[in-house]
Amino acid sequence: MNISIENLNKTYLRRGKNFNAFQTIDLKINAGEFIAIVGPSGSGKTTFLHLLAGLLTQSSGAIKYDGLDFANIPKAEKAAFINDNIGFISQGMSLIPSLCVVDNLRLPLYLSKREHQAGVEINQALALLAQLGIEDLADEYPINLSGGEQRRVAIARAVMNHPKIIIADEPTNDLDDVSKAKVLELFKQKNQAGATVIMVTHHQENLAYVNQVYTMN
Numbered sequence: 286m287n288i289s290i291e292n293l294n295k296t297y298l299r300r301g302k303n304f305n306a307f308q309t310i311d312l313k314i315n316a317g318e319f320i321a322i323v324g325p326s327g328s329g330k331t332t333f334l335h336l337l338a339g340l341l342t343q344s345s346g347a348i349k350y351d352g353l354d355f356a357n358i359p360k361a362e363k364a365a366f367i368n369d370n371i372g373f374i375s376q377g378m379s380l381i382p383s384l385c386v387v388d389n390l391r392l393p394l395y396l397s398k399r400e401h402q403a404g405v406e407i408n409q410a411l412a413l414l415a416q417l418g419i420e421d422l423a424d425e426y427p428i429n430l431s432g433g434e435q436r437r438v439a440i441a442r443a444v445m446n447h448p449k450i451i452i453a454d455e456p457t458n459d460l461d462d463v464s465k466a467k468v469l470e471l472f473k474q475k476n477q478a479g480a481t482v483i484m485v486t487h488h489q490e491n492l493a494y495v496n497q498v499y500t501m502n
């Protein structure tokens with residue numbers, strides 16, 4: 286999927302005044318790219334990713350997926366479009382507390398209209414957890430996990446649905462060097478299989494994996 290970002294602006298209301306989260310963004314991201322977005326804290330990176338993932342609405346401008354304007358997708362279809370095409374890893378913690386790890390991973394599949402085969406899904410989930418070094422945690426609940434473990438579960442969940450686009454907000458925060466490398470290798474593998482990867486990061490070593498770096502000021 287090609288992404289076209291045109292004249293994009295997001296204004297927040299802060300103490301009664303308009304506050305621009307970032308300056309106008311004009312950008313084309315081609316299918317199969319692996320890009321990093323860097324920049325100081327508060328420069329609007331998370332806001333931009335939330336707009337890309339449909340979690341926020343822009344104040345002006347457009348985001349088009351293969352020419353389809355995100356703003357024109359009917360509300361009832363938007364959630365399905367996002368669930369089927371975008372794997373989102375948020376900067377904060379986002380696991381469902383009442384579901385164990387393996388069920389957190391299965392959730393996006395249940396929300397899609399595809400056919401379900403519990404055995405296949407569980408094996409897929411376990412394989413992803415193993416790839417990230419947390420296969421022993423499949424039956425645990427999020428409250429019993431460390432920050433870095435929760436982050437890896439969220440990363441595994443984001444790729445369960447084979448998304449065409451992976452959007453990751455500081456995915457290697459809270460992780461040791463070995464786990465960081467596992468996460469980046471997973472992204473690399475998905476990118477080589479055709480997924481577009483858009484990653485915000487403050488970690489310089491992650492930039493070795495990407496083909497383009499954009500800076501927000």
Ligand SMILES: Nc1ncnc2c1ncn2[C@@H]1O[C@H](COP(=O)(O)OP(=O)(O)OP(=O)(O)O)[C@@H](O)[C@H]1O
Nearest residue numbers: 297298299304306325326327328329330331332333
């Ligand atoms: N809901 C909100 N209402 C008002 N201002 C907001 C809101 N969310 C974010 N902001 C402001 O918008 C700016 C951009 O925030 P954003 O979270 O996008 O930054 P960031 O680049 O992701 O920072 P970090 O590297 O710290 O995660 C910041 O100045 C922030 O204070």
Ligand SMILES: [Mg+2]
Nearest residue numbers: 330331332376
């Ligand atoms: Mg942020």
